[in-house]
Amino acid sequence: MTIPGAAQAARGGEDPAASSGYADHPPRMGFFTDTSVCIGCKACEVACKEWNSVPEDGIALTGMSYDNSVGLSADTWRHVAFIEQRKPVADGQDQFRWLMASDVCKHCTHAACLDVCPTGALFRTEFGTVVVQQDVCNGCGYCVPACPYGVIDRREDDGRVWKCTLCYDRLGAGMEPACAKACPTESIQFGPLDELRDRAAARVAQLQAVGVADARLYGEDPGDGVGGDGAFFLLLDEPEVYGLPPDPVVTTRDLPTMWRRVGAAAATLAAGAAAAFAVAALGGRR
Amino acid sequence: MSEAEVTREGLRGVRPGRDATPGTDTVQGTESGRRRRGRAGRRDRTGRRAEQPMVPPVEFASYYGKPILNAPVWRSPDIPGYLFLGGLAGGSSLMAAGAQLTARPGLARVSKAAAAGAICLGLAGLVADLGRPARLVNMLRVFKVTSPMSVGSWILSGYVPAAGAAAACALTGRLPRAGAAATAGAAVLAPGLASYTAALITDTAVPAWHDGHREMPFVFAGSAAMAAGGFGLLAAPPGESEPARNLALFGVATEAAAFERMTRRMGLAAETYRSGRAGAYIRAGQALSVLGASGALLGRAGGRRGRAISALGGASLMAASAATRWGIFHAGLASARDPKYTVVPQREQRKARQQEPAGTRERAAT
Numbered sequence: 001m002t003i004p005g006a007a008q009a010a011r012g013g014e015d016p017a018a019s020s021g022y023a024d025h026p027p028r029m030g031f032f033t034d035t036s037v038c039i040g041c042k043a044c045e046v047a048c049k050e051w052n053s054v055p056e057d058g059i060a061l062t063g064m065s066y067d068n069s070v071g072l073s074a075d076t077w078r079h080v081a082f083i084e085q086r087k088p089v090a091d092g093q094d095q096f097r098w099l100m101a102s103d104v105c106k107h108c109t110h111a112a113c114l115d116v117c118p119t120g121a122l123f124r125t126e127f128g129t130v131v132v133q134q135d136v137c138n139g140c141g142y143c144v145p146a147c148p149y150g151v152i153d154r155r156e157d158d159g160r161v162w163k164c165t166l167c168y169d170r171l172g173a174g175m176e177p178a179c180a181k182a183c184p185t186e187s188i189q190f191g192p193l194d195e196l197r198d199r200a201a202a203r204v205a206q207l208q209a210v211g212v213a214d215a216r217l218y219g220e221d222p223g224d225g226v227g228g229d230g231a232f233f234l235l236l237d238e239p240e241v242y243g244l245p246p247d248p249v250v251t252t253r254d255l256p257t258m259w260r261r262v263g264a265a266a267a268t269l270a271a272g273a274a275a276a277f278a279v280a281a282l283g284g285r286r
Numbered sequence: 287m288s289e290a291e292v293t294r295e296g297l298r299g300v301r302p303g304r305d306a307t308p309g310t311d312t313v314q315g316t317e318s319g320r321r322r323r324g325r326a327g328r329r330d331r332t333g334r335r336a337e338q339p340m341v342p343p344v345e346f347a348s349y350y351g352k353p354i355l356n357a358p359v360w361r362s363p364d365i366p367g368y369l370f371l372g373g374l375a376g377g378s379s380l381m382a383a384g385a386q387l388t389a390r391p392g393l394a395r396v397s398k399a400a401a402a403g404a405i406c407l408g409l410a411g412l413v414a415d416l417g418r419p420a421r422l423v424n425m426l427r428v429f430k431v432t433s434p435m436s437v438g439s440w441i442l443s444g445y446v447p448a449a450g451a452a453a454a455c456a457l458t459g460r461l462p463r464a465g466a467a468a469t470a471g472a473a474v475l476a477p478g479l480a481s482y483t484a485a486l487i488t489d490t491a492v493p494a495w496h497d498g499h500r501e502m503p504f505v506f507a508g509s510a511a512m513a514a515g516g517f518g519l520l521a522a523p524p525g526e527s528e529p530a531r532n533l534a535l536f537g538v539a540t541e542a543a544a545f546e547r548m549t550r551r552m553g554l555a556a557e558t559y560r561s562g563r564a565g566a567y568i569r570a571g572q573a574l575s576v577l578g579a580s581g582a583l584l585g586r587a588g589g590r591r592g593r594a595i596s597a598l599g600g601a602s603l604m605a606a607s608a609a610t611r612w613g614i615f616h617a618g619l620a621s622a623r624d625p626k627y628t629v630v631p632q633r634e635q636r637k638a639r640q641q642e643p644a645g646t647r648e649r650a651a652t
Contacts, residue, residue, distance in 0.1 A: 064350045071352055081349060116489060118436035119424040138424045139417015141359040142435050145490040145622060150356040159417025240629045243349030247636035251489050251496055252432055258485040258499050265484065265503030266477035272511055273380035276532035277388055283528060
């Protein structure tokens with residue numbers, strides 16, 4: 001099947017590598033994480049740590065089902081969520097179910113972390129992914145609260161920020177990221193984003209056809225608040241159940257308004273100061 | 287997947303066996319499982335009835351109550367201190383320039399000293415807060431208008447030398463012309479310095495900050511005027527302090543009006559400005575600014591007593607400005623640490639968008 005280039009671009013949304021100035025670049029690469037086949041083995045967490053030499057992230061037991069890594073952080077770039085649920089079924093009886101989902105950096109089309117980075121340490125790669133240059137980052141921490149997903153974080157003893165690189169080094173050598181390579185059920189699928197979107201649409205249709213009415217895609221829509229994610233998901237419940245924001249928006253979308261308001265406030269302050277002296281002069285004359 | 291579960295009542299959820307159709311026994315309905323009652327309408331710590339909720343108590347799902355956002359790694363007192371000191375410096379530079387133009391040497395001198403002192407202290411806090419202070423100069427590696435911190439770094443790189451030179455010339459009495467030029471230069475950058483920090487904090491996903499992005503710059507500009515005016519009242523010779531009094535009162539009015547408007551328009555995250563540590567700071571700031579404004583007004587009478595009242599009023603206004611900055615800082619942290627402030631507004635936003643006709647949405651996306 002061939003899709004004309006223009007139609008492909010329109011369907012796939014903005015091409016972040018091209019807008020970042022790459023004239024000739026490989027297709028945008030990403031993850032499709034199909035949580036309906038995740039078995040919670042955490043092979044992705046381990047593979048990520050091994051390949052990227054990510055340090056230990058705490059060895060305490062949390063009591064949150066099988067999840068002891070809690071969430072994405074500077075030292076956890078893949079995080080498997082475990083949710084134990086009791087759901088009503090057709091005959092009115094509660095049924096126990098377990099949801100498992102491997103979370104990761106979304107490599108947003110409009111990435112807030114990248115926008116707000118004052119040093120240029122965060123950059124867009126030719127694959128359309130977002131990566132930190134560790135020799136440039138000065139640890140200002142601005143990207144941390146800018147991320148609408150709570151992904152990037154500062155490593156305490158190191159002072160710099162860290163997150164998933166989508167294995168930039170492996171991609172450069174034509175290999176797939178360590179987590180996708182290690183996933184035994186192909187819950188984590190790696191490939192060109194267009195292809196993954198097709199595959200995801202087919203999979204969600206298949207699940208709904210067999211009665212899994214709650215199956216939905218998350219982050220695949222180029223019309224969403226971040227312009228679509230480079231790493232998107234198939235979920236079996238609302239996003240917030242997995243600790244994902246229901247409708248994230250890149251904060252810099254409002255930046256033009258912010259700068260206009262800052263300009264107006266600065267002018268108000270200057271005018272107020274001028275008025276303070278003018279009023280004093282008038283009062284003095286009386 | 288294991289459907290069977292051992293409970294006190296015995297075995298629950300008998301295995302359907304090999305006849306199970308994939309998925310059919312797993313998912314029914316759309317409501318999610320883990321729910322928590324919201325806190326709206328609860329009694330506050332003092333036992334008084336908290337503000338009447340505008341909406342029914344919020345119900346929402348979360349992942350073990352864990353936050354969705356990673357909270358800012360910025361520390362107190364470094365960052366709220368910088369927000370305050372940057373405002374004090376910016377306001378003081380404006381006052382120094384005005385005092386110089388209107389021949390008020392005493393007010394000019396103390397304002398220049400305040401500007402230089404405040405910005406040096408604030409800068410020290412900023413550097414201390416970096417994860418890698420040795421790489422401070424990387425801030426000037428690029429200029430990015432999408433990063434308020436980058437814009438701020440460039441403002442500071444012009445402002446700090448100018449404010450420093452202005453203060454040095456004023457205190458030593460040397461090179462008066464260069465000092466005047468430096469004063470003017472600092473005053474040009476000062477309004478930007480005092481208000482860019484609002485864009486800095488609101489350009490984040492932190493609900494209590496981002497949702498105030500329209501009004502926060504005016505809160506900060508008002509707070510800066512209040513701090514600088516307060517310092518003028520405290521330190522300038524009484525005969526020259528009239529502009530400081532006016533600037534302080536202008537600041538009090540601007541900050542109060544902008545803050546009120548901000549929290550009114552904000553929605554759910556406005557709660558974080560009323561409760562906990564942030565609420566305590568905000569209430570202290572409001573009380574101090576009323577006290578300070580009264581002092582500034584009463585002190586107008588002059589005389590020894592008037593002077594003392596003015597000075598006390600000035601000190602409370604500075605404290606009020608600082609308390610408000612600390613309050614805003616902590617409200618941001620609180621709103622990032624509770625998933626409620628991320629989930630509930632985003633669900634409403636998504637619902638509103640889905641109800642729009644498709645055409646409107648297409649246009650909004652472009």
